[in-house]
Amino acid sequence: MKIHIIGGGNLGVSVAVGIAKFTEGNQVTVTRRSVANIKHLEELGITVSSDNKHNIQEADVILLTIKPYQVDLVLAEILPAISNKIIASAVSGLSIEKLQNKIGPLNHAIRVMPNIAAQFGESATCITFQDDKATYGKEVVALFEGLGTAPVIDEKLMDAATVLAASGTAFALRYMRASMQAGIEIGFDWKTSLAISAQTVKGAAEMLMQEQVHPEQLIDRVTTPQGCTIAGLSEMESHGFSSSLIRGIKSALKQIKGK
Template sequence: MEQYKGKIAILGSGNIGLSLAKGLVKANYVSPSQISLTRRNVAGLDAYAAHGYHVSTDNAAVVANADIVVLAVLPQQLNQLLDQIKGVLDVNKQLFISVASGVSCADVRNKLADQAQVVRAMPNTAIAIGQSMTCVATDNASEANVKEVVRMFETVGAVVKINEDLMTSATALCACGIAFFLRAIRAASQGGVEIGFHADEALKMAVQTAKGAADLLLQMESHPEQEIDKVTSPKGCTIAGLNEMEHNGFSSSLIKGIKLSAEKAGALYTKE
């Protein structure tokens, strides 16, 4: 991959921000010296400083020298952050990437400058191992800037470009979705304990089975029901188990949970 030549500021170096930084360096998209990380307490970034990343508590100073600015704070902290940096912007040169849930591109531009180039990205925590599902959207950014954001996040997983009005839905399905699938794996492992396995054995078996199911769909490019049909024989044990789960609302509860998470994601940010 051709290295990006500019400087990247990641404001709010929590799990997502730090995972992105590590992923970009691991994929040789940039070197550590091209990335600045900010946090209120930089003591937590000592290990990154030792590896050549710039670390700072001064968001404005970091933004003044950046080409790409990643807004990686919680939605509740975003307005304060935007107030800190709006005096040092160069909107003709800088690209802003927001990973804050429920915050539109227009919301960010209203706080910064109307002509600012803003792209929303919604990764999930699998970004830490280069397996994120990241959705990307914008309302005004140039095609070149969107391509750069896609290229950036493809270094840490898969990327899909979507319409911006679907971003809160993407949050529920992909970002919150990690927790839903983890809970399903946990439940399967608990079932394994009930039928005789030790907890560590049951968890390993459930995890690998879930990974196998996902890889089947990815590599075979098939539909879940196609693969389910291959495991369900007449009067068999698989269909009996599936039907019992459905009688108890398995699919319905998952669908309802995703819908509720989408509603919550859309209400996390207050414009004022």
Template sequence: MFKVGVIGAGNMGEAVVRGLINSEKLKSTDIIVSDINRERIDYIVDRYNVAGTTSNRRVVENAEVVFLAVKPKDVEKTLTPLKEFFSEGQVLISLLAGTTTEKIKSLANRPAVIRVMPNTPALIGEGALGVSFGDIPEEKKEEILNLLGGLGRVVEVEEYLMDAVTGLSGSGPAYVFMFIEALIQGGIKEGLSYSQAKELAVQTVIGSAKLLQETEEHPSVLRDRVCSPAGTTIYAVHKLEEKGFKDAVISAVEEASKRSSQLSK
């Protein structure tokens, strides 16, 4: 019996496998992964030394905890043939955007269902994960929280807030990568090489995030500390405000959240 099974070996499925192994929460021999794409399974097996199969049923019948990491549009055709093979007490963790626990339960029947919205930095154990446990027993929650902790920081929320989590942290890495790309391009425009601009931009984002995390100050307080009177930064901040920087980011979170809500209907 495997401790964890993963149905779907795409980017998020791989992130789960790599994150759990690298965090040493599980050994590779504790994990079984399935996907309809044989080449993808061969890659996952070769890289992570896990068990692999093209049979989702084999995963369900041989894992205590199953991560569902398929595309939302494929959830019905994935779970319907597996309905009779789930067992009482088994845990199914859905990573699907815009797919309610109620829908997963209706398709999977017997397992306890937990809804999680991760993001791609889970691949290196630095993900941000929103989780809704529903009516999961307290002792089971602790076990799952420990497991998910191998993928990054876990924030428990009510399920009605999962669309907001999707819009903020689920889609958030894309916004951050775009910001870093813009910083790099700005540096290049001012004469830095790509490698110089990239190193400075990436470390600026990492350092700023860590400073915010460790000081627990409001972001606006830390921003104001960088803005000297009549200095370079206040001029730059004024230009960002003029261009609608914060409004654009808030709107991006809002649009992604709306789309997640639409997917559930």
């Protein structure tokens, strides 16, 4: 497939790198008005251009990783040059219905929400599409399955997916930062502390992914009566560890919905 990514910011670049590294036979173009900061992508065989229409007629999938206020301007620029294209939007808050109306019946609207871990093949990419676009949606799912997981969800959950999968990256990193800081306080240098914290989180996530069980079942394996683990968990919960995280996720969702 030929993938044309419009928007060479953090997300667009992450997806482009992931496709180049972890999928076979796909060709990627990334466009951005100023390409100086993304010229290094050419070392991975990625085409870089300041022209949004650069070879866009050859694209199988056009991925929009731009800001909401840029959508109309970008579509006005590219629509005269394309027809019968899959247009996958990672634009927050832009519904499939609105996108389909904007791109017309000759193109196919798909909505995606990857995260920046795509460049390491570890994105949690949520995807949604209308029933009559299932054939095209499956092509996009197959592409993003090469970059991690790619569950198909109801569109009404896409804002929630943005918070849980995209913003969730920052939330997870904030936990690791706190864990690293604690490691320094109990005697490690910051590099060793970070390495231990990051690998521990990676290992915990891998256990969940492999065993497909509730987290509490794995927590029970680690805790022993009157042990240090349960003492630490109890202290964290007494200061609102879980409840503050839940409130943060719900607050982020309210921000997206404008409530």
